[in-house]
Amino acid sequence: MGNPNAGKTSLFNALTGARQKIGNYPGVTVEKISGDFTHEGDTFEVIDVPGLYSMTPVSNDETVAVKVLEGDPEPPKLVVYVLDASNLERNLFLFSQLAETHTNVVVALTLTDVLDKEGARLDLAKLSSHLGCEVVPVIAHKGIGVEALKEAMARALASPDELELDVGFPKVVMDAADRVVDHMNRRGVALGRREARCVLLDEQCTTSERFRGIPELWAVIEEERQTVLGASGQGRTLDAQARYAWAAKVKKDSITPPVERRRSGTEKIDYFLTHRVFGLLFFLGVMYAVFQSIYTLAGPLMDVIDAGKSAVADFVRPMLDGTPVLQSLVVDGIIEGVGSVIIFLPQIIILFFFISVLEGTGYLARAAFLMDRLLGWCGLNGRAFIPLLSSFACAIPGVMSARVMPDERSRIMTVLVAPLMSCSARLPVYVLLIGAVIEPRYGAAWAGFSLFAMHFVGLAVAIPVVLILNKGVFKGKRLPFMLELPKYQWPRWRDVFLTITSRAKVFLVTAGTIIFAMSVLIWALLYFPRGDNPRYEREYSSLSAARQETVSLEQFQELRQREESILGRFGKAIEPAFAPAGFDWRLTTAILAAFPAREVVVPAMGILFGTGGDVDEADEGLVSAIQRSQWPDGRPLMTPWTAMSLMVFFALCCQCMATLAAIKRETNSWKWAAFAFVYMTTLAYVFSVAIQQIGRLVS
Amino acid sequence: MEKVLTSKELRKGMKARVATVEEGEDPCTRLMELGLIPGTEFSVTKVAPLGDPIEIEMRGYKLCLRRTETECLRFVELP
Numbered sequence: 001m002g003n004p005n006a007g008k009t010s011l012f013n014a015l016t017g018a019r020q021k022i023g024n025y026p027g028v029t030v031e032k033i034s035g036d037f038t039h040e041g042d043t044f045e046v047i048d049v050p051g052l053y054s055m056t057p058v059s060n061d062e063t064v065a066v067k068v069l070e071g072d073p074e075p076p077k078l079v080v081y082v083l084d085a086s087n088l089e090r091n092l093f094l095f096s097q098l099a100e101t102h103t104n105v106v107v108a109l110t111l112t113d114v115l116d117k118e119g120a121r122l123d124l125a126k127l128s129s130h131l132g133c134e135v136v137p138v139i140a141h142k143g144i145g146v147e148a149l150k151e152a153m154a155r156a157l158a159s160p161d162e163l164e165l166d167v168g169f170p171k172v173v174m175d176a177a178d179r180v181v182d183h184m185n186r187r188g189v190a191l192g193r194r195e196a197r198c199v200l201l202d203e204q205c206t207t208s209e210r211f212r213g214i215p216e217l218w219a220v221i222e223e224e225r226q227t228v229l230g231a232s233g234q235g236r237t238l239d240a241q242a243r244y245a246w247a248a249k250v251k252k253d254s255i256t257p258p259v260e261r262r263r264s265g266t267e268k269i270d271y272f273l274t275h276r277v278f279g280l281l282f283f284l285g286v287m288y289a290v291f292q293s294i295y296t297l298a299g300p301l302m303d304v305i306d307a308g309k310s311a312v313a314d315f316v317r318p319m320l321d322g323t324p325v326l327q328s329l330v331v332d333g334i335i336e337g338v339g340s341v342i343i344f345l346p347q348i349i350i351l352f353f354f355i356s357v358l359e360g361t362g363y364l365a366r367a368a369f370l371m372d373r374l375l376g377w378c379g380l381n382g383r384a385f386i387p388l389l390s391s392f393a394c395a396i397p398g399v400m401s402a403r404v405m406p407d408e409r410s411r412i413m414t415v416l417v418a419p420l421m422s423c424s425a426r427l428p429v430y431v432l433l434i435g436a437v438i439e440p441r442y443g444a445a446w447a448g449f450s451l452f453a454m455h456f457v458g459l460a461v462a463i464p465v466v467l468i469l470n471k472g473v474f475k476g477k478r479l480p481f482m483l484e485l486p487k488y489q490w491p492r493w494r495d496v497f498l499t500i501t502s503r504a505k506v507f508l509v510t511a512g513t514i515i516f517a518m519s520v521l522i523w524a525l526l527y528f529p530r531g532d533n534p535r536y537e538r539e540y541s542s543l544s545a546a547r548q549e550t551v552s553l554e555q556f557q558e559l560r561q562r563e564e565s566i567l568g569r570f571g572k573a574i575e576p577a578f579a580p581a582g583f584d585w586r587l588t589t590a591i592l593a594a595f596p597a598r599e600v601v602v603p604a605m606g607i608l609f610g611t612g613g614d615v616d617e618a619d620e621g622l623v624s625a626i627q628r629s630q631w632p633d634g635r636p637l638m639t640p641w642t643a644m645s646l647m648v649f650f651a652l653c654c655q656c657m658a659t660l661a662a663i664k665r666e667t668n669s670w671k672w673a674a675f676a677f678v679y680m681t682t683l684a685y686v687f688s689v690a691i692q693q694i695g696r697l698v699s
Numbered sequence: 700m701e702k703v704l705t706s707k708e709l710r711k712g713m714k715a716r717v718a719t720v721e722e723g724e725d726p727c728t729r730l731m732e733l734g735l736i737p738g739t740e741f742s743v744t745k746v747a748p749l750g751d752p753i754e755i756e757m758r759g760y761k762l763c764l765r766r767t768e769t770e771c772l773r774f775v776e777l778p
Binding site for chain 1: 720722726728729730731732733734736737738739745747748749750751752754758759760761762763764765768769
């Protein structure tokens with residue numbers, strides 16, 4: 001355990017290597033990272049407890065950390081306290097609290113190399129005697145001290161020793177605590193000196209609850225509180241002052257500061273990178289590079305995966321010719337499902353490469369520092385920038401990267417609005433409809449503008465959503481925004497590699513399983529019940545010759561089969577509900593077919609508008625079919641208002657089960673995934689109906 | 700009598716001392732746990748391009764905070 005940024009994760013990686021397990025603590029979005037290592041024949045299980053600043057938790061992450069330390073589900077046999085030597089005072093504050101919980105502790109002293117560089121000298125023996133336990137200096141990424149730490153851990157486990165630390169509270173406090181203890185003991189109530197002090201100084205001390213309901217005992221405590229605190233009543237200030245006074249003394253005794261303080265390299269770099277002008281320009285440059293890479297680098301890789309999927313399908317298909325149901329299940333259900341999981345890997349790997357490099361160099365924190373004002377006013381914070389930006393390429397890596405945010409509340413809010421950002425899979429719909437309806441009527445300038453504007457629809461809607469979530473859905477404490485800008489350094493490629501592989505693994509195993517299962521389910525909904533091919537053939541032969549030219553018998557049969565499948569019938573059934581939005585059954589069915597993944601909407605429209613499924617958004621046949629399409633009474637279907645209404649529907653609707661699976665994975669609950677689905681789909685419906693109705697009024 | 704400042708009046712490069720902490724508000728306990736207690740001296744090392752947050756250096760480390768979330772603190776400027 002230790003403060004955030006003390007070097008816990010690096011040390012954990014050095015101890016356990018790749019032998020790590022990532023799970024979740026029950027009921028919260030906090031990840032549980034554990035691993036093991038073997039030392040001289042004994043196996044040690046290690047848990048990487050979330051970083052915390054104090055044993056009085058204010059976030060779920062900290063609550064989890066405190067629970068683990070206090071013995072839930074089982075008391076730790078040994079606590080390795082990671083102490084940042086370059087930030088001794090604040091790191092000792094938490095240590096002073098830990099030292100009161102009667103634990104067996106070994107201190108791993110990190111970042112001593114920073115002290116050396118600054119020219120400060122450290123007296124290890126003095127530090128160790130102040131802390132009352134063994135202190136092992138460790139430089140984890142170089143492997144220095146790791147073996148020594150393992151030995152110290154083995155020793156401490158062999159002969160456990162309870163830490164007993166007295167930070168020296170003012171005499172008036174301890175005298176009052178003694179009087180409270182005496183009083184309670186006389187009444188037969190067991191109470192320790194430490195708990196008594198806690199009750200006196202901190203109104204919210206958990207021990208207080210034992211006495212609050214008993215007036216005669218509570219009166220004694222209240223009286224002593226008066227004696228100690230006087231009129232101010234500021235007990236926590238006293239507590240913090242005592243601990244920091246102790247920490248300052250330990251620091252003074254064990255570290256000799258350098259003679260003169262030089263301006264560090266980090267400060268020189270920061271002069272530019274957090275500068276009003278250069279800082280923002282550099283930031284925009286970095287973000288552009290990240291976004292472009294996800295957008296363009298991933299494309300060819302995804303094409304390769306897609307081609308691979310088709311190759312496998314073509315290879316397998318003939319082998320199952322005898323059993324059409326099995327053939328369709330394997331090819332359209334299973335291979336398609338596996339393919340639709342792997343297809344997201346390039347984007348996830350690229351994004352997490354950038355994130356871990358940015359985090360490793362220390363720039364990620366600067367990005368949050370620069371952007372906090374922009375996002376802070378509506379209840380998010382600067383750290384949400386990268387998840388939201390990457391969601392413009394794809395919401396799945398975006399949702400997954402929200403874990404860079406240490407505070408659960410902002411993390412969930414970011415995860416919930418990330419899918420509103422216009423991802424690259426929505427682009428074909430915009431291009432198709434703008435090309436078919438807006439451009440021929442209003443020219444290229446308006447077409448370009450509408451394409452640009454569509455990318456802001458989701459962002460604009462996200463702001464009120466966050467405001468409402470912030471006020472209405474999330475109750476309770478808001479965390480103060482706290483951020484430390486770490487020193488710049490070269491990224492550790494080993495850590496980058498570990499981050500990427502563990503994220504890819506988590507995605508494949510947890511989100512991937514859900515996506516795969518949903519793919520097979522959707523396949524079944526479109527496959528059953530089997531259609532009546534002879535009847536379709538008769539229907540086909542009664543079509544006009546011109547119609548028959550545009551659509552082959554096979555395509556027609558496929559279309560009719562989909563229409564009469566479970567999903568297709570459902571699409572027909574809900575057509576009246578979408579009439580106010582100006583959508584006919586073809587559009588509703590296309591929308592419905594696109595719920596698992598909006599990528600399929602253009603091929604689906606191809607099938608439904610009779611040009612076959614093998615089309616893309618630039619296909620002229622499809623464009624003209626959309627332009628010519630009519631309602632049964634001859635009114636044109638695709639007016640500019642309908643096109644806009646349909647585009648906004650796609651911009652806002654949650655048509656991506658992979659995103660939902662990622663949300664489930666990251667929030668550790670189906671509740672938030674369902675919430676995202678319901679609120680986005682509702683918004684999409686409301687907005688598209690509103691646009692169509694306004695259009696009707698105007699024209 | 701020294702002039703008492705709020706967090707909105709902190710400027711880049713300024714050195715200051717925490718004068719008082721108003722306990723009882725949520726973020727304040729945390730700020731004290733981080734070392735911002737009466738008597739703590741610090742300097743303002745950075746102000747973000749958009750005016751908030753700011754970075755201060757105290758007790759041998761640097762911390763970024765929002766001006767809006769340090770309203771429970773009062774400061775005195777140091778020469």
